[in-house]
Amino acid sequence: MSALKETRPMRLKALCLALASLMLATVSVATPAAAQIEVDVNKGDVQPLPIAIPAFGGTRGADIAQVITGNLERSGLFAPIGQQVHIEKGLNVAVQPRFPDWKAINAQALVNGQVTVEGGRLRVDFRLWDIYSEQQLLGLQFTSTPENWRRVAHKISDAVYERLTGEKGYFDTRIVFVSETGGRINRTKTLAIMDQDGANPSYLTDGSYIVMSPRFSATSQEITYMTLRPEGSAIYLFNLETARRESIGQFPGMVYAPRFSPDGGRVAFSVERGGNSDIYVMNLKSRVSARLTSDPGIDTSASFSPDGTKIVFNSDRGGSPQLYIMNSDGSGVRRISYGSGRYTTPVWSPVGDFIAFTKQTGGEFHIGVMRPDGSDERLLTTSYLDESPTWAPNGRVLMFSRETSGGPPRLWTVDVTGRILRPAPYPGSGSDPAWSPLLN
Amino acid sequence: MSFSTKHALRLALVTTAALSMAACASKPKPGPGVGPGPGPGYPSQPGPGPGVGNVVPGSIQDFVVNIGDRVYFDFDQYDIRSDAGPVLDAQSQWLMRYPSVMVRIEGNADERGTREYNLALGARRANSVREYLVSRGVSPARISTVSFGKERPIDPGTSEDAYQRNRNGHTAITGGAR
Numbered sequence: 117m118s119a120l121k122e123t124r125p126m127r128l129k130a131l132c133l134a135l136a137s138l139m140l141a142t143v144s145v146a147t148p149a150a151a152q153i154e155v156d157v158n159k160g161d162v163q164p165l166p167i168a169i170p171a172f173g174g175t176r177g178a179d180i181a182q183v184i185t186g187n188l189e190r191s192g193l194f195a196p197i198g199q200q201v202h203i204e205k206g207l208n209v210a211v212q213p214r215f216p217d218w219k220a221i222n223a224q225a226l227v228n229g230q231v232t233v234e235g236g237r238l239r240v241d242f243r244l245w246d247i248y249s250e251q252q253l254l255g256l257q258f259t260s261t262p263e264n265w266r267r268v269a270h271k272i273s274d275a276v277y278e279r280l281t282g283e284k285g286y287f288d289t290r291i292v293f294v295s296e297t298g299g300r301i302n303r304t305k306t307l308a309i310m311d312q313d314g315a316n317p318s319y320l321t322d323g324s325y326i327v328m329s330p331r332f333s334a335t336s337q338e339i340t341y342m343t344l345r346p347e348g349s350a351i352y353l354f355n356l357e358t359a360r361r362e363s364i365g366q367f368p369g370m371v372y373a374p375r376f377s378p379d380g381g382r383v384a385f386s387v388e389r390g391g392n393s394d395i396y397v398m399n400l401k402s403r404v405s406a407r408l409t410s411d412p413g414i415d416t417s418a419s420f421s422p423d424g425t426k427i428v429f430n431s432d433r434g435g436s437p438q439l440y441i442m443n444s445d446g447s448g449v450r451r452i453s454y455g456s457g458r459y460t461t462p463v464w465s466p467v468g469d470f471i472a473f474t475k476q477t478g479g480e481f482h483i484g485v486m487r488p489d490g491s492d493e494r495l496l497t498t499s500y501l502d503e504s505p506t507w508a509p510n511g512r513v514l515m516f517s518r519e520t521s522g523g524p525p526r527l528w529t530v531d532v533t534g535r536i537l538r539p540a541p542y543p544g545s546g547s548d549p550a551w552s553p554l555l556n
Numbered sequence: 557m558s559f560s561t562k563h564a565l566r567l568a569l570v571t572t573a574a575l576s577m578a579a580c581a582s583k584p585k586p587g588p589g590v591g592p593g594p595g596p597g598y599p600s601q602p603g604p605g606p607g608v609g610n611v612v613p614g615s616i617q618d619f620v621v622n623i624g625d626r627v628y629f630d631f632d633q634y635d636i637r638s639d640a641g642p643v644l645d646a647q648s649q650w651l652m653r654y655p656s657v658m659v660r661i662e663g664n665a666d667e668r669g670t671r672e673y674n675l676a677l678g679a680r681r682a683n684s685v686r687e688y689l690v691s692r693g694v695s696p697a698r699i700s701t702v703s704f705g706k707e708r709p710i711d712p713g714t715s716e717d718a719y720q721r722n723r724n725g726h727t728a729i730t731g732g733a734r
Contacts (some may be wrong), residue, residue, distance in 0.1 A: 391683025
């Protein structure tokens with residue numbers, strides 16, 4: 117994995133990502149039968165499924181298998197079996213594997229594949245096998261440009277994850293976040309982006325001003341974020357494909373906490389005036405803003421429901437910071453958090469079943485989830501300072517930032533059961549992560 | 557964090573508060589009518605040390621050293637504390653004496669809160685300071701505000717004392733000083 121160089125921000129590379137044609141074809145070698153094996157994502161304490169992923173044949177074959185292995189291992193739901201104990205070598209996608217060889221090392225599933233490069237195109241054929249029922253579960257072929265090999269590996273990871281868990285995958289995604297360098301006084305904060313596995317890191321700002329709270333659009337390769345300078349704050353839209361950057365406009369006070377609506381057509385944000393913060397929403401086509409709250413309490417950290425009809429937000433109108441829901445026109449405000457403690461940073465799951473939040477109680481911080489009606493509250497993490505949860509697009513995994521006392525913030529992930537907690541695969545210091553939707 | 561540590565922190569907080577109140581009570585409080593003069597009586601402010609000689613009156617150094625450019629807040633609060641009033645009284649009189657000076661009030665929060673909420677809290681603190689200065693006669697046209705939330709701590713520590721120092725309103729001179 118390539119580490120983001122922390123010493124000096126690299127120039128903004130043209131981020132016209134080669135999102136070029138990743139083509140998918142189903143290969144009908146065998147008729148997929150009912151799966152004998154499955155992974156239950158709702159039980160984080162189940163034994164991870166032993167899976168074998170030998171190096172694929174051909175150029176980049178070993179690298180592709182390694183990326184798939186890393187993805188599935190980090191999910192906590194799979195236990196890849198080391199290649200050194202594999203018995204059968206040199207598998208051929210055109211023939212069945214020798215199932216007894218894989219049973220002998222207790223593999224329950226097997227992923228094998230073959231890479232071919234023809235006419236400047238990379239083609240990857242792969243198979244997913246159920247070892248005990250001796251059936252092929254998947255036979256797929258991806259075609260792309262050779263430099264896109266990592267994305268092909270992520271696509272295969274998503275296909276395997278989805279076939280075995282029944283949930284959509286989340287590996288062909290990116291994370292935009294705030295890279296932090298320097299000491300606790302005068303820390304440099306730079307907007308950065310990387311693949312979800314920490315690869316391909318790059319900077320989007322030069323570190324000369326504070327950046328905060330980046331968020332992805334669910335519909336386009338666009339982010340919104342806030343900048344903070346002594347002269348004031350601003351909210352920007354930034355297109356990752358064209359590198360076009362624009363402010364959403366001038367406001368009389370501070371503006372912060374921007375979030376896209378699910379259709380990408382609006383941005384909700386907070387406007388501060390005379391010390392009071394309220395939530396506004398701007399139509400990005402007309403650039404007309406509407407005020408949604410007008411309470412003397414702090415109203416901030418708005419987050420849309422996936423259908424766009426509701427907004428969860430943070431307010432201290434009741435005396436301490438709590439979570440509230442309103443209709444997306446500002447009507448029908450009601451409080452949903454009633455536990456003891458301070459609730460902030462609500463984020464509605466893209467699937468819609470949960471709202472994640474930060475909870476401060478006693479001297480500790482937690483990432484938690486609750487149903488949109490406030491029921492079923494569960495705390496998933498505990499530390500000196502956990503905050504800024506963001507959902508993977510399948511609503512099963514959260515990334516957040518964690519600080520130990522006096523230490524720099526680091527990115528971590530936890531699954532929605534709270535049982536699979538681990539550092540994100542990024543070696544540097546980072547905060548305010550935001551998970552992209554699945555790439556196309 | 558163990559229970560005993562939490563308990564100790566809370567005790568420390570209570571002790572700090574008690575000390576500062578005692579300090580306030582034992583010193584004559586300069587009211588709004590008292591001239592600023594050198595060495596104002598706000599000993600509970602963890603601000604700069606003793607005054608430096610040969611400071612140019614009306615300079616940024618004069619303001620920082622002889623008046624004090626920060627006031628402090630309680631946890632999640634934004635009302636002007638009794639120990640901050642004399643500092644802001646002195647600030648407003650100094651600003652009236654040097655009417656070309658422009659200031660920016662920067663609201664700051666400690667790290668024991670989440671980022672966006674702390675931005676909002678810092679904005680409230682900056683506005684409290686601004687309103688106080690305006691109430692003492694400083695023209696609002698001379699005062700801008702910004703919140704840095706928890707992004708610009710002045711103390712890197714993680715003790716209650718450090719948190720206290722980081723919960724402040726900073727009056728930064730942006731122009732017009734000598």
